[in-house]
Each structure stands twice: as C-alpha cells, then as structure tokens.
Amino acid sequence: MSEIRPIIIQGGMGIGVSNYRLANAVSRAGGLGVVSGSGLNSVLIRRLQDGDPGGHCRRAMSAFPIQSVVQNIIEKYFLAEGRKGAAYKRAPLFSPKLSQEIVEQTVVANFVEVWLAKEGHSGLVGLNLLEKIILPNIPSLYGAMLAGVDYVLMGAGIPREIPGVLDKLSNHEEAFLKLPTDGASSEDNFKVIFDPKNYFQFDNWAPLKRPEFLAIVSSAVLALNLAKKSTGKVNGFIIEHWTAGGHNAPPRGALQLDELGQPIYGARDEVDFAKFCEMGLPFWLAGSCGSPEKVTEAMKLGAQGVQVGTAFAFSDESGMSESVKASVRQRLQKNENVTVYTDPVASPSGFPFKVIEKENTLFDKKVYEARPRKCDLGYLRSSYKKEDGTLGQRCASEPIDTYLKKGGTIEDTVGRKCLCNGLFAAVDQAQLQDNGYVEAIIITAGDDLQSIKRFVENKNHYSAAEVVQVLQRAATTIQAFEIKNHAPVAQI
Numbered sequence: 488m489s490e491i492r493p494i495i496i497q498g499g500m501g502i503g504v505s506n507y508r509l510a511n512a513v514s515r516a517g518g519l520g521v522v523s524g525s526g527l528n529s530v531l532i533r534r535l536q537d538g539d540p541g542g543h544c545r546r547a548m549s550a551f552p553i554q555s556v557v558q559n560i561i562e563k564y565f566l567a568e569g570r571k572g573a574a575y576k577r578a579p580l581f582s583p584k585l586s587q588e589i590v591e592q593t594v595v596a597n598f599v600e601v602w603l604a605k606e607g608h609s610g611l612v613g614l615n616l617l618e619k620i621i622l623p624n625i626p627s628l629y630g631a632m633l634a635g636v637d638y639v640l641m642g643a644g645i646p647r648e649i650p651g652v653l654d655k656l657s658n659h660e661e662a663f664l665k666l667p668t669d670g671a672s673s674e675d676n677f678k679v680i681f682d683p684k685n686y687f688q689f690d691n692w693a694p695l696k697r698p699e700f701l702a703i704v705s706s707a708v709l710a711l712n713l714a715k716k717s718t719g720k721v722n723g724f725i726i727e728h729w730t731a732g733g734h735n736a737p738p739r740g741a742l743q744l745d746e747l748g749q750p751i752y753g754a755r756d757e758v759d760f761a762k763f764c765e766m767g768l769p770f771w772l773a774g775s776c777g778s779p780e781k782v783t784e785a786m787k788l789g790a791q792g793v794q795v796g797t798a799f800a801f802s803d804e805s806g807m808s809e810s811v812k813a814s815v816r817q818r819l820q821k822n823e824n825v826t827v828y829t830d831p832v833a834s835p836s837g838f839p840f841k842v843i844e845k846e847n848t849l850f851d852k853k854v855y856e857a858r859p860r861k862c863d864l865g866y867l868r869s870s871y872k873k874e875d876g877t878l879g880q881r882c883a884s885e886p887i888d889t890y891l892k893k894g895g896t897i898e899d900t901v902g903r904k905c906l907c908n909g910l911f912a913a914v915d916q917a918q919l920q921d922n923g924y925v926e927a928i929i930i931t932a933g934d935d936l937q938s939i940k941r942f943v944e945n946k947n948h949y950s951a952a953e954v955v956q957v958l959q960r961a962a963t964t965i966q967a968f969e970i971k972n973h974a975p976v977a978q979i
C-alpha cells in the first residue's frame with residue numbers, strides 16, 4: 488500500500504472530461520488526479536487529427552519505449568494543420584480478438600494520458616475504467632502501468648477479476664477477462680486475452696509497479712464479495728451514491744419510476760457504513776460530496792475522504808467543451824434552474840445515466856429524433872453468441888434493424904442513445920457523419936450541480952486547485968479536531 492493515501496479524489500469522468508490536464512492540476516494541488524481511460528484510443532487519435540495543439544500528446548508519445556509503434560499512429564492520424572472541417576478518421580472497432588493495431592493505440596493512449604498527468608510533479612495519479620467496457624480494459628491497464636499509474640479505480644460492473652489482472656500485468660504476464668455473453672451456455676468459455684509479449688518487443692521487461700485497486704461500489708454486500716472473492720487484493724472502495732454524475736447503480740428491487748420517468752431510490756439503496764468500517768479497508772464517499780460539510784460528514788463516518796466529479800467537471804482544466812462549461816456556470820451564477828435528469832434507459836450499458844437537460848443536446852426530443860442511428864465507436868457494445876457459435880458484438884443504440892438481426896429485442900432499443908458519440912461531442916470531438924450530420928452533445932453531471940455555485944459567486948470560472956483546496960481545508964480541520972480529542976477519523 489502507498490504510505491500516504493489521498494483524501495480528495497477527483498473522479499474519473501469519461502469520455503475525455505477527466506483528461507491529463509485536469510488530473511495533473513488535481514495531483515499538483517495534493518489530491519488524487521484521475522484520468523478516464525474510456526474510449527481513450529479515439530480521444531488520442533482525434534487530438535492528433537486536430538493538430539495536437541502544444542504538442543503535448545507527441546511529447547508523451549516520444550517517451551513510449553518503442554518508437555516504431557508511436558510512429559505508426561502518428562503517420563496514420565496526425566494532421567499538423569488539423570482536419571480543416573473534415574470528418575475524423577476512425578479507430579478500428581474493438582473485437583474480442585484484439586488486433587495489433589487496436590492494442591498499440593490503446594496501450595499508447597493510456598500511457599500518454601497517465602504520463603502527461605504525472606508530468607512535472609510527484610503527486611499521485613489514477614486511471615478510471617468501466618468494468619462493463621471489457622474489451623479495451625487489459626491493454627488500457629497495461630499502458631497506464633507502463634507510465635507508472637498509482638491507482639486504478641473501477642466500477643460499473645463487478646470488477647472481481649481486475650486485481651489479479653493487475654498482478655499479472657505487473658510481471659508482463661498473459662491476463663484475461665471472461666466475456667459475459669448473451670446466449671452463451673455453461674460450456675462456453677468466451678474470454679478476452681492479452682499477452683504483452685505477443686504485441687510488444689521491449690528491451691526491458693523489468694516488473695511494473697502494481698497500482699492500488701479501488702473498486703467503485705454502491706453497497707457493503709458487493710464490497711464484501713469483492714474483498715473476499717476477487718482474483719487479487721482490493722485495496723479500498725469508493726462508495727458511490729446514486730446522486731453521482733455519470734452512470735448510477737440501478738435501485739434495489741423492482742424498478743419504479745417517478746412522474747418524470749426517473750428511477751426511484753429508497754432506503755434499501757442507502758449504505759451501511761458500519762459494515763465498511765468493520766471490513767478494515769479504506770473507503771471514500773462519492774456522490775454529492777463536493778462541499779466542506781460533506782467532507783466533514785464523510786470523515787466522521789470513518790471515510791478516508793471523498794471522490795468528487797461534478798465540481799471538477801466544470802472547472803477550468805476539465806476536458807468538457809468550454810462553451811458548455813461557461814453556459815452551465817453562468818446559469819448557476821444567475822440562480823437559474825439547471826435540471827439534472829436520471830434517464831433509466833438512455834445508456835446501452837443498461838445502467839441509469841444522469842444528464843443535464845439542455846436544448847440542443849441528444850436529450851432534446853427533436854435532436855434525438857433527427858439523429859440517424861449509427862454505431863461507429865462501439866465502446867458500449869456487448870457480446871452475444873451467434874447462431875454459428877462464434878461471438879458477435881451489438882449495441883442497443885445502433886440502427887434498429889441491425890440490432891434485431893443480431894438477435895436483440897425491439898424493447899431494448901427504446902429511448903437508447905448513442906452515449907459514445909454524444910460524449911465525444913461534449914469534449915469538442917464531435918464526428919461529422921457521411922450524410923453531413925454533426926453529432927450532438929450529451930452532458931452528464933451529478934445532482935450536486937448546485938455545489939458549484941460557491942466557486943462562481945464572484946467570478947465566472949474556477950480552477951481544479953480551488954476545489955481541492957476548499958475540500959482539503961475541511962478535511963484538515965476535522966482531522967485536527969479529532970486528533971485533539973483523541974478520536975480516530977479514518978485509519979491512515
């Protein structure tokens with residue numbers, strides 16, 4: 488375990504919202520800066536096609552141990568003058584048999600993001616991945632580990648196999664993940680396998696640092712299961728409440744919706760913190776924790792600290808489009824209502840997903856209906872067994888007839904949105920499709936959006952360091968109080 492654990496964690500926010508710039512700023516300020524690994528190969532090649540302003544990605548790429556790998560990517564995607572209005576050249580889609588090209592892109596992209604997040608300081612940096620987006624996960628972890636990532640944080644699923652994968656990768660050994668596959672029988676054994684030695688010829692195979700693994704969970708039952716049954720050591724937990732931005736765990740029991748169509752959460756969705764304290768592993772609270780009061784409350788419950796997303800997502804350094812950040816901050820400053828809506832069906836992942844309801848986003852009915860369905864990024868596709876016994880990939884947001892031909896059901900397609908394209912658009916990487924359609928944005932944020940008001944009281948923007956400082960100050964005060972009164976706050 489690292490000797491010093493962070494108190495303030497900046498949550499991983501995909502796609503491209505928690506980029507290296509945000510994570511670097513948070514780490515410098517004393518928090519754990521986390522980069523999002525979701526869709527990162529496409530984020531990297533799109534930055535290169537936009538001319539890589541400042542040369543940051545190419546600077547990091549020049550530190551990658553095999554330069555021929557990096558050159559392949561630069562030759563294919565880098566445009567010194569930018570795209571000049573043309574569509575982005577796409578990355579190949581992931582399939583369970585990982586191609587040389589997709590592995591190289593993924594490993595390099597994660598290496599670059601962590602390398603830049605770590606540049607120029609000695610603070611801690613983490614990588615966030617979603618368990619459900621299985622195919623890129625092992626090469627993503629490997630790329631981040633090549634750059635010395637300190638923490639891996641993973642939720643949106645049950646990441647039981649990840650700790651063992653980290654152990655294997657730290658010795659450059661073959662690792663695999665089982666592929667949940669619709670229509671598979673107990674005899675099937677579908678996996679995604681990654682052996683670094685099949686893809687890279689490094690001169691130096693010295694062991695890599697094994698990062699700490701924090702599982703993102705929403706219940707003590709799941710945490711206990713992970714602590715006992717994972718393939719390796721789980722080093723702690725982020726307990727994420729359903730008010731958090733991004734994807735949320737579904738409510739326990741049968742799904743019930745409120746008058747606006749949002750999932751109703753109840754007492755069974757609240758967490759038993761005493762059980763977490765009994766487990767003896769450090770934990771952090773997430774979801775509406777972006778205020779000093781919440782930091783104090785979390786630490787009194789025995790938490791090591793908090794993980795915050797929303798307040799960082801609208802800070803200067805986040806990757807979210809400047810115009811989106813400015814308009815949300817301005818509306819909050821003027822005390823205008825900015826509604827956060829929890830959509831139970833939008834995400835092809837099947838998890839509820841929070842969005843800011845705003846005109847001209849994919850959550851505007853007119854905009855949604857005007858979008859021709861297309862699946863050209865494919866990160867949220869899931870595996871199914873084809874009639875011939877082989878594996879296929881499908882997404883409930885792809886064109887409906889294609890999805891039905893792949894054995895999907897019509898019910899699953901209703902209200903589904905292309906999160907991939909919408910989230911890329913929200914970080915200024917919107918695709919221009921062949922028919923001239925420009926992908927519309929999707930903005931996600933937590934119910935805690937109002938907490939941003941404190942940062943824009945007298946000005947119209949704020950830095951990530953300001954967020955860390957405000958939260959850290961509360962943590963220091965409560966620690967000093969507890970030490971004076973000889974009461975333990977969290978096990979440090």
Ligand SMILES: Cc1cc2nc3c(=O)[nH]c(=O)nc-3n(C[C@H](O)[C@H](O)[C@H](O)COP(=O)(O)O)c2cc1C
Nearest residue numbers: 498499500501731732733774775795796797933935
């Ligand atoms: C814009 C945005 C994107 C997010 N994307 C992810 C993600 O890709 N993976 C993840 O594990 N959590 C994601 N989250 C959740 C955050 O990591 C964090 O746990 C959460 O924001 C904390 O609650 P808060 O929003 O109330 O601060 C996202 C949150 C936001 C606001």
